[in-house]
Amino acid sequence: MQAELYSVCGVILFALGLIAFLVKSGVFHKVLALNVMGIGVFMLLLATSAFYPNAIDPLTHGMVLTGIVVAVAGSALALNLATQIDLPLQSDEMK
Amino acid sequence: MINAHDSTSLKNRYVFIIIMAISMLAGCVIYALLQTPAPQNIMYDLVQANIQQSGVTNPVTAILLNFRAYDTLLEFAVFFCVSIASLPYLDAGVSDSSDLETQDAPLFSLVKVLAPLTILLAGYMLWVGSFKPGGAFQAGALLAGCGLLLTLSNVGVTRMNGFWWRSIFSMSLIFFILVIGFSYLHSHTFLMYPTTLSGRLILFVEFAATFSIAATLYLCYLSVRGKVSQGAHRAS
Numbered sequence: 001m002q003a004e005l006y007s008v009c010g011v012i013l014f015a016l017g018l019i020a021f022l023v024k025s026g027v028f029h030k031v032l033a034l035n036v037m038g039i040g041v042f043m044l045l046l047a048t049s050a051f052y053p054n055a056i057d058p059l060t061h062g063m064v065l066t067g068i069v070v071a072v073a074g075s076a077l078a079l080n081l082a083t084q085i086d087l088p089l090q091s092d093e094m095k
Numbered sequence: 096m097i098n099a100h101d102s103t104s105l106k107n108r109y110v111f112i113i114i115m116a117i118s119m120l121a122g123c124v125i126y127a128l129l130q131t132p133a134p135q136n137i138m139y140d141l142v143q144a145n146i147q148q149s150g151v152t153n154p155v156t157a158i159l160l161n162f163r164a165y166d167t168l169l170e171f172a173v174f175f176c177v178s179i180a181s182l183p184y185l186d187a188g189v190s191d192s193s194d195l196e197t198q199d200a201p202l203f204s205l206v207k208v209l210a211p212l213t214i215l216l217a218g219y220m221l222w223v224g225s226f227k228p229g230g231a232f233q234a235g236a237l238l239a240g241c242g243l244l245l246t247l248s249n250v251g252v253t254r255m256n257g258f259w260w261r262s263i264f265s266m267s268l269i270f271f272i273l274v275i276g277f278s279y280l281h282s283h284t285f286l287m288y289p290t291t292l293s294g295r296l297i298l299f300v301e302f303a304a305t306f307s308i309a310a311t312l313y314l315c316y317l318s319v320r321g322k323v324s325q326g327a328h329r330a331s
Contacts, residue, residue, distance in 0.1 A: 011128065059163075079319045
C-alpha cells in the first residue's frame with residue numbers, strides 16, 4: 001500500500017513538473033520544473049524497489065543515488081548555459 | 096491584430112488545454128501502475144548470492160562499485176565534464192556575492208560548530224558505506240553542504256582554478272581508471288577486481304570519489320551563485 005502511495009505521488013510530481021515546464025516561460029522555472037519531474041521519476045523508481053517486506057532492491061537504489069547527484073550537476077550546467085543566452089530567466093509574473 | 100485582452104484569454108485557453116491533457120496522462124499512468132502486477136525481481140537474490148565476492152556487505156555499495164562499476168565510471172566522467180564546463184563560469188559575470196550571503200554573528204557561531212561536525216559526519220558516512228547505507232555520494236554531498244554553509248556565512252571562498260583543485264576534480268576518474276588498470280593486469284577481464292583486494296580497492300575509489308563529488312557539487316554552486324537574481328535584474 002505504501003509503495004502504491006509513493007508511486008502515485010511520483011506520477012503527480014512528474015505531472016506538476018511537466019505542467020510548469022510547458023506553462024512557465026522563464027528559463028530558471030523550466031530548469032526547476034525539469035528537476036521536479038526528475039524527482040518524480042526517482043520516487044517512482046524507489047517505490048518499485050519495495051517488493052520484499054524487509055529488504056530493498058539495491059539496483060534501483062544505486063540508480064537513484066547516481067541520478068540525484070547527476071541531476072544536481074546537470075541543473076547547475078543548465079543554469080550556467082541559461083545565463084549566457086538573452087532570454088529572461090524568470091517568468092513575467094515573478095518580476 | 097490581437098489586443099492584450101484577447102492574447103491573455105488565448106494564453107489561458109492554452110494553459111487549460113495543457114493542464115487537462117497532462118492530468119489525463121497522469122491519470123492513465125496511475126491507472127496502469129495500479130493494474131500492473133508486481134514483477135518478480137530476481138536482482139535482489141542475485142546480489143545476495145554474490146555479495147561475498149564483492150568485498151563489501153552493503154548491497155547498494157556492491158552494485159555501485161563492483162557489479163555495475165561501469166555505470167559509476169561513466170558517472171565520474173560526467174562529473175569531470177561538468178567541472179570542466181563550470182570552471183569558466185566561476186568568475187565571469189558575478190559582480191558581488193549573492194543576497195543570501197550574510198555576516199550574521201549567530202550564523203557564524205553556528206557554522207563554527209556545524210562545519211567540523213559535518214566533516215566528521217562525512218568521514219563516518221564514507222566509512223560506513225561498506226556495510227550500511229552510506230558511501231561516497233552521501234559523504235560528498237555532506238562535504239559540499241559544508242562548503243556551501245561556509246560560503247553562505249561569508250567565511251571565505253577559495254579560488255578553484257588552481258592546480259590542486261583541478262586535480263581534485265579529476266581525482267575520482269583518474270583513481271578509478273588506475274584501479275581498473277590494476278585489476279585488468281590481475282584478472283585479464285575488464286572491471287573485475289581480485290576478490291581478496293576488492294574491499295580495499297572499493298574503499299580507495301570511494302575515498303577519491305568523495306572529494307571529487309564534493310568539489311564538483313561545490314563548484315556547481317559557486318558557478319551559479321548570484322547569477323539567477325542578476326539575470327532577473329537584467330531582464331526587468
